[in-house]
Amino acid sequence: MELGLVGLGKMGGNMRERIRRAGHTVVGYDRNPDLADVHSLEELVDSLKAPRVVWVMVPAGGPTQATVDALAELLSPGDVVVDGGNSRWTDDEKHAEQLAARGIGFVDCGVSGGVWGLENGYALMYGGEAEHVAKVQPVFDALKPEGEFGSVHAGKVGAGHFAKMVHNGIEYAMMQAFAEGWELLEAAEAVTDVREIFRSWREGTVIRSWLLDLAVRALDDDEHLGALRGYAADSGEGRWTVEAAIDHAVPLPAITASLFARFSSRQDDSPQMKMIAALRNQFGGHAVTAAAGGEKGADAPGADVTPPAGG
Numbered sequence: 001m002e003l004g005l006v007g008l009g010k011m012g013g014n015m016r017e018r019i020r021r022a023g024h025t026v027v028g029y030d031r032n033p034d035l036a037d038v039h040s041l042e043e044l045v046d047s048l049k050a051p052r053v054v055w056v057m058v059p060a061g062g063p064t065q066a067t068v069d070a071l072a073e074l075l076s077p078g079d080v081v082v083d084g085g086n087s088r089w090t091d092d093e094k095h096a097e098q099l100a101a102r103g104i105g106f107v108d109c110g111v112s113g114g115v116w117g118l119e120n121g122y123a124l125m126y127g128g129e130a131e132h133v134a135k136v137q138p139v140f141d142a143l144k145p146e147g148e149f150g151s152v153h154a155g156k157v158g159a160g161h162f163a164k165m166v167h168n169g170i171e172y173a174m175m176q177a178f179a180e181g182w183e184l185l186e187a188a189e190a191v192t193d194v195r196e197i198f199r200s201w202r203e204g205t206v207i208r209s210w211l212l213d214l215a216v217r218a219l220d221d222d223e224h225l226g227a228l229r230g231y232a233a234d235s236g237e238g239r240w241t242v243e244a245a246i247d248h249a250v251p252l253p254a255i256t257a258s259l260f261a262r263f264s265s266r267q268d269d270s271p272q273m274k275m276i277a278a279l280r281n282q283f284g285g286h287a288v289t290a291a292a293g294g295e296k297g298a299d300a301p302g303a304d305v306t307p308p309a310g311g
Contacts, residue, residue: 022142077103105132110164122147127159169241
């Protein structure tokens with residue numbers, strides 16, 4: 001089949017190649033002319049035979065909205081737009097309604113696989129009406145990993161991105177658990193080879209996984225991760241997962257904690273820890289560290305304050 005693909009970055013470019021390897025025709029557009037097959041959305045749409053399928057792989061929010069707006073003007077009734085970026089699932093309902101008013105179908109698709117997807121395939125979670133999904137199915141089949149699993153029609157519009165959001169929330173918690181275990185092992189004097197402990201877990205343990213394989217790969221590159229700064233960004237999907245949990249009254253303690261751990265990584269000097277240190281000094285006379293690096297002893301202000309009765 002023919003596919004128009006908008007956005008040819010790390011993910012989009014590799015997806016174009018994998019789809020082409022499966023024997024399909026892909027016409028790609030990107031703002032970077034060195035990556036593009038055509039030089040405008042208009043040229044992309046004109047190069048495809050109706051009914052058209054156009055897959056959008058651009059950043060969530062404004063860029064996706066602008067692309068959907070443009071395609072709504074260019075496409076014809078019977079065509080289908082697929083949003084394969086990391087859009088928020090609530091945006092999907094708006095896009096579906098906007099396109100439906102012009103007779104254009106819409107499918108949202110959560111895509112997982114990163115830079116490894118070209119060779120290993122991409123896990124796909126898509127939502128939308130069955131007739132619209134059917135028009136895209138050959139592309140889904142080309143992108144998914146070999147074998148029985150790796151692709152699912154998750155439900156109606158929004159279900160694909162909702163499933164991908166939850167997937168990423170689980171990923172946050174799993175990465176946090178590996179990180180905490182690694183730090184504890186590094187801190188233990190009796191343990192002499194943390195990297196090989198992680199490597200040994202890759203077979204015969206209940207925590208073996210692709211994330212564990214990648215952790216070992218990272219430790220092989222830099223055994224104690226000394227070249228890295230302890231800072232972790234978040235893509236936004238962890239936040240959306242926690243917000244959805246609040247909306248649905250579903251407790252997510254592990255995923256929520258992993259998100260907040262990323263926030264703490266961005267503080268070189270935690271304001272919260274300043275208050276905790278001050279309070280420990282006030283009620284127990286515990287030593288505190290001065291901002292300049294010096295340490296104040298137990299006789300610091302507040303150490304001799306008598307707590308109220310029953311305190």
